[in-house]
Amino acid sequence: MNTKEVIELSDRYIMNTYRRLPVVMVRGQGVRLWDADGREYLDFVSGLAVNSLGHSHPKVVKAIWRQANTLMHVSNLYHIEQQARLAQLLCENSFAAKAFFCNSGTEAVEAAIKLARKYTKTSSKNGAGKYEIITAKHSFHGRTLAAITATGQPKYQKYFEPLPPGFKYVPFNHLQAMQEAITAQTCAIMLEPIQGEGGVYPATKEYLQGVARLCRENNLLLILDEIQCGLGRSGKFLAHQLYEIEPDICTLAKALGNGFPIGAMLAKEQVAQGFEPGDHASTFGGNPLACEVALTVLQVLLDEGIIENAAKTGQYFKNKLLELATKHPQIKAVRGAGLMLGVELTGDGQSVVDYCRQQGLLINCINNKILRFLPPLIVKESEIDTALEILDRAIMN
Numbered sequence: 001m002n003t004k005e006v007i008e009l010s011d012r013y014i015m016n017t018y019r020r021l022p023v024v025m026v027r028g029q030g031v032r033l034w035d036a037d038g039r040e041y042l043d044f045v046s047g048l049a050v051n052s053l054g055h056s057h058p059k060v061v062k063a064i065w066r067q068a069n070t071l072m073h074v075s076n077l078y079h080i081e082q083q084a085r086l087a088q089l090l091c092e093n094s095f096a097a098k099a100f101f102c103n104s105g106t107e108a109v110e111a112a113i114k115l116a117r118k119y120t121k122t123s124s125k126n127g128a129g130k131y132e133i134i135t136a137k138h139s140f141h142g143r144t145l146a147a148i149t150a151t152g153q154p155k156y157q158k159y160f161e162p163l164p165p166g167f168k169y170v171p172f173n174h175l176q177a178m179q180e181a182i183t184a185q186t187c188a189i190m191l192e193p194i195q196g197e198g199g200v201y202p203a204t205k206e207y208l209q210g211v212a213r214l215c216r217e218n219n220l221l222l223i224l225d226e227i228q229c230g231l232g233r234s235g236k237f238l239a240h241q242l243y244e245i246e247p248d249i250c251t252l253a254k255a256l257g258n259g260f261p262i263g264a265m266l267a268k269e270q271v272a273q274g275f276e277p278g279d280h281a282s283t284f285g286g287n288p289l290a291c292e293v294a295l296t297v298l299q300v301l302l303d304e305g306i307i308e309n310a311a312k313t314g315q316y317f318k319n320k321l322l323e324l325a326t327k328h329p330q331i332k333a334v335r336g337a338g339l340m341l342g343v344e345l346t347g348d349g350q351s352v353v354d355y356c357r358q359q360g361l362l363i364n365c366i367n368n369k370i371l372r373f374l375p376p377l378i379v380k381e382s383e384i385d386t387a388l389e390i391l392d393r394a395i396m397n
């Protein structure tokens, strides 16, 4: 099918939940994508922080092929070796002692909310009345009902009321507001160390360390949503390592399968014990195929210098964006960490995105004014230079 035919078919049969761009991607290799008309693009979106090892990574492709030929799915009624080994690898490289697997980010967030409530209600003598979770304004935690309610952006909640009770929002990076929001009903605080969909806003070190202290002092659980900023994107394996703190619960998804759907919720030992058989489940969650893929992804990420590359090229990219900002008054701010970077513009960002795409560079724009850059973590400085040349022209245009 050609581009026009695919777009017509898609418009006819696909529900209208995305404002899609008029392109059909048909092939990917490393940092590059090709559309149905044979045009080549530098992909600085990575399926929204998913394809961290690049497209069609040979070891990931091989893992899918190998495992699909052996055993794709059995239910969680049985033990699954790949699931246990994946949990071991995640735990041995993080604060966590146990993992729960699901299929997406929003499901990992749901699992975290349920675990936080159950653990709190059952672990302390005055825990029964504690259910409230404080989150941040501009946060994003997913699209299921509890996750949109946890999300501190009213635009995602409108028309879906009644929303589940028990969520409260405070301004991000404002420690006093957080302290004042804690009540006798609070059971947890949930934050993204670097807000993604809200506009690429990193927490300050002072703030996140202060929140961790508030959690300790008030006996609250700290849930960190690392679905976008985790797994190497920030230049550390988990972004909270930049802040030298530890959460009680952490959510992951996106890059974990490099495109194969899988999510995870990690927790410390004592907190994980809040869940007992029957409390939570997922038919597909943690099946042999998804876990074999994620195991391969993590091994490549951890063993092949990918995270170090994200830290190094991320700093290079950020410095160059800051240089660009001195040249273009249209650039109001440059922020982010590792290869999760944002450029806030004074004017329209969509025209910049469109110009870049026409010149062979894919980037994303939030709220029509914040350009977001999420290249694969394998990106080279020379590819960043090419992207910057296009961006320079796009902003001038």
Ligand SMILES: Cc1ncc(COP(=O)(O)O)c(C=O)c1O
Pocket (backbone or CB within 6 Å): 104, 105, 106, 107, 109, 140, 141, 142, 143, 192, 196, 197, 225, 226, 227, 228, 229, 253, 254
């Ligand atoms: C921080 C964060 N949490 C949760 C989600 C939801 O993940 P998913 O779309 O896989 O459900 C996202 C997705 O963008 C995210 O960035």
